[in-house]
Amino acid sequence: MPATNPNPAPRTIRRTLHDLATHEISTQALMAEILTCMQETDDAVMAWLDVRPKYLMETAEAQDRRRMLRMQPTPLFGIPVGVKDIIDLAGYQTVCNMEAREDVDKAERDAVVVHALRRTGVIYVGKTVTQEAAAGIFSDPCRNPWDTEHIPGGSSGGSAAAIANGTALGAFGTDTGGSIRIPSSLCGVTGLKPTYGRLSLEGIFPLSASLDTVGPLANTVADCMALYLGMQGKGNEIPTMWDRFPEDEASLKGVRIGVPGGFFAERIQPEVTVAWQRAIAHAERLGAEIVDCVWEDAAAARIAASQIIRIECGQVHRDLLVSAPEMMGETLRERVELGVILPVDVYFAAIAARQRAKQSIAKLYAEHRLDAMLVPTTPVTAPRAGETSVSYTDGTIEETGAALTRLTQPWNATGQPVFALPAGQDDRGLPIGLSLVGRPDDEWHLADIAHALELAIS
């Protein structure tokens, strides 16, 4: 198995901040470690674009000088972070893996979230590979660090692969149909899709404006929340945040976790089901009340989200389809061709269905007094690159993109926050992912639950 993952016990942001503060490691040594790892592995993983080693080492040296002078460090001082290449990073192109944008001007300013996080002292390592226009789940040419014959998922595939590979401690992703959670699941890292509308999308190339969400990927729930605070411009709250997430104890007493059957339990790889059941048992052991439930509108929510994405994405790329279709990859082109010819009443039907889904999931949470739901992130582990379909033990076959988005898209329709957590590996050593779905604007409570479960699972 051509695996490149050099980091079975990955560096967390929390631990690294401690090591930097106590001079156990310098920013230069950390950056050198990351660049060496990148040099050794990125020919196979291909997670990165436009990395500038000289600039990075100079920045790291400047940070070390500031630290030596005991200048007040900012809360994420020296933490290496990647930026998905549909998000503007000042001085870098935002190519979006699109041939038509290969000569696009460098961004003059950061996206709002990138600018906000920059103020916490992070070092932007470079841009990470995305699926063309963020419209899909393969993220070519990036590969999965756990086995480079497999895909990393997408569209934030480069971000997840970079973290899994130890070449970033955090990264930006975007999620419209699962693009933070799917690669998190397939690469064994943690991702947060915040509530729709919580973070600014200014300076981010759109896929589907009424569903697009930006959020962090990292190695732990606490790390994700530190980045999330920084992205909101609340970096000053990071230093006091860590105590919220104790590293040695966890309790879910008083927490009610819904476990939906039906839609979320059908056509699942057996090892994923086992990991799901194991996580449910952990939650119960930690004091959570497990509530069996069924969300009848899950399938409709999924269809609504996928119809909305098709049509909104079609509008974004319509002009390119007319003027230079040869510059579009096959996946994007197929999506846009369909999106532009679907009649407007399909769009309105999907918008109405989305609203019904929001209402029905709110009722379900209220009726069962749920704090969160626990579901598999993806029904299968990372498919092999080039595999166009996945098969299940019941003999059914599903197109790869449809399979990987099946369990994520309903939560884009409802707009709820979701934590994607690693939950072990399958027989082939490929990561399994589970999702905790919270109530809107309830990221902190969701993070508490996710952190407890993360401790128990690990």
Next chain:
Amino acid sequence: MTTEEQEAAVHTLLRALQIEIPADRIPALTVAYFTAMAQSQQLRGDVTRTPSASAFDAAWDSK
């Protein structure tokens, strides 16, 4: 509708939007189009369940 009629309908739509695509792409696009239309019909199945924004907010608030 026969397959040929479906493909002709998709072709007409493309022409109306002044989008030209090679003929060999029409069959796959036709399948995708009619699948999406059928999915849309599914979503329309229960149009009497008109959602109300206030009910939605109230439901989330009740925890």
